[in-house]
Structure formats: C-alpha cells, structure tokens
Amino acid sequence: MSGEMSVDVAAVETLAAALAVAAGRTAGGDPAAPIAAAAAALPGSDTAAVLVSLSVGLSGAVGDAAARLQEMAATARRSAAGYLAADDATAARLRGEL
Known part of the structure; x- marks a missing residue:
C-alpha cells in the first residue's frame, strides 16, 4: 500500500x-x-380507515426519503468541494504560496 x-x-x-x-x-x-382513491370508494368501511392510515404513513415515509436523499446530495456536494479545496491548498503549499 502506497499510503496515497x-x-x-x-x-x-x-x-x-x-x-x-x-x-x-x-x-x-x-x-x-x-x-386514497381506493379508500374513497369504500366510505365508512374498516378497509377505508386502514387505507387512509396507510396513505398518511406512506406520504410521510416518501417525504422523509426525499429529504434524506437531498441531505445525501448536499453532503456529497460539500465533500466534493472539500476535496477540491484540499487539492488546491496542497498545490499552493507545494508551489510555496502558503
């Protein structure tokens, strides 16, 4: 291993x-x-109540997944910027600029 x-x-x-x-x-x-459309087709039934609950939970889960994906994207962007900054700082030091 070169350590590089x-x-x-x-x-x-x-x-x-x-x-x-x-x-x-x-x-x-x-x-x-x-x-939700399926629940609306079964008004007043136990099935409709379960479907409504499911749709609420699913919407929340999908929203959470979208937010997590956005956080991962932001982290990757920051990482890329950090790697570039480290490369630039190292190059500047090697050139004797820092």
Whole structure:
C-alpha cells in the first residue's frame, strides 16, 4: 500500500447530482393518491380507515426519503468541494504560496 489517497471528485459531483434528481423525483410523486382513491370508494368501511392510515404513513415515509436523499446530495456536494479545496491548498503549499 502506497499510503496515497485518491478521490474521483467528478464522480462525487455526479453522485450529488444523481441524488438531487432522485430526491426531486421522490418528492414529486404522490404514491398515496391511488390509496386514497381506493379508500374513497369504500366510505365508512374498516378497509377505508386502514387505507387512509396507510396513505398518511406512506406520504410521510416518501417525504422523509426525499429529504434524506437531498441531505445525501448536499453532503456529497460539500465533500466534493472539500476535496477540491484540499487539492488546491496542497498545490499552493507545494508551489510555496502558503
């Protein structure tokens, strides 16, 4: 092992972009709508009550997933920026600028 570390910053930036797209798609969907429609077709039934509860829980879970994906995208963007800053600082030190 050489002790050298290498990071493909472009790959980290690509990951960040893909995670942001996934977050947007996840947040933009409405998976609970068909469940709510099924519940509306069965007014007053126990099944309708269960379906309503399910749609509320599902909406919350999807919202949480979208938020987590967005957090992962932001973390990847910060990581890429940090790697670039470290590279720039190291290069400046090697040039005797710092």
